[in-house]
Amino acid sequence: MSIMERFSFNHATAKFWDQREAVEACARTGSGIxxxxxxxxxxxLEASAKLVEDFGVQVTSLCRAGFFTDPTEAALADNRKAIDEAAAIGSPTLVLVSGPIQPGGTIDSAREGVKTALAELAPYALEQGVTLAIEPLHPMFASDRCVVATLKESLDLAAPFDPAAVGVVVDTYHIWWDPEVWNGIERAGAEGRIASFQLADWVTPLPAGVLTGRGQLGDGCIEMRRYLDAVDATGFDGPIEVELFNDALWARPGAxxxxxxxxxFERVLR
Structure with missing residues (x-):
């Protein structure tokens, strides 16, 4: 399979582009979405499912669920709904962002909440044929967005569950700084837990809005080809998503x- 046959365009890269137009573009180029x-x-939901089916576009992930560091019944219900949505549109993967430290809580109690929520949701995800993909986020987001910061943490959280139910996201933007990342990728592959592989670059200096400062591939310091080689060495040959949160990109036409x-993508990875 050529590298371009593995390309998937995450809709967030052109956040304000009409979903139909994005799907049509992916169909014309044989890309996933x-x-x-x-x-x-x-x-x-029904219209979206019909859209990707009619155009024959592979949905490579659905973002996002999670935010369950306080696993209330309402939060769990929304996650079950998200699992149903992923199944309905034919996405094999539902990306999870674990959530922030809760008011009055600690990072340890927040992580315990993630464990509780996974135990509740994993059996249902397995029934629906959807893999919950735990995404570690850069530690600068640990307090307000995601208390899971490393690939090792994600894998340890996933370990009690069937890999078909719970896997991990390998997202270069969030894990490139971690000196243990290569061991983590090797472990993720050996355990069959690479549910999603996403690319974005880290530019210096960071824009003022760090959340929306992901760089276009090749514009920053991340060794994209090294990540591709490491992931491929595990036997993973699935789609590769580019997911860029970037205000400057969002201001431009989606096409x-x-x-x-x-x-x-082609220039950096060929």
Whole structure:
């Protein structure tokens, strides 16, 4: 399989681009697509499922669920709904962002909440044929967005469960700094837990809005080819998503961003 046959365009890279137009572009180029719950819900779940089916586009992930460091019944119910949505649109993977430290809580209690939620949700995900993909986020997000910061933490959380139910996301933007990342990728492959492989670059200096400062591939310091080689060495040969949160990109026409992203992907990884 050629590298371009593995390309998947995460819709967040062109956040304000109409979902139908993004799917049509992916269909024209034989690309996969990573979808987000909000646009799917806005268009309607049935309509979104029909759209990707009619165009024959592979949905490589659905973002996002999680935020269950305080695993209330409402939070668990929303996650079950997200699992149903992933199954309905044919996504094999539901990306999880674990959530922040709760008011009055600690990072340890938040991580215990993640364990509790996974134990509740994993059997249901397995029934629906959807893999919950735990995404570690850069530690700068640990207090307000995601208390899981390393691939090792994600793998340890996933370990009690069937790999078909719980896997991990290998996202270069969030894990490139970790000196243990190569061991983590090797372990993830050996355990069959690489559920999603996502690329974004780290630019210096960081933009003022760190959350929306992901760089286009090749514009930063991350060794993209090294990550590809490491992931491929595990036997993973699945899709590779490019997911860029970037205000400058979002201000441009989606079709233009799509073509630029495909070209950068090919240039950096060929």
């Amino acid at each position: 990573g979808l987000w719950r909000e646009p799917v819900q806005e268009a309607g 233009e961003v799509f073509e630029e992203t495909r070209a950068a």
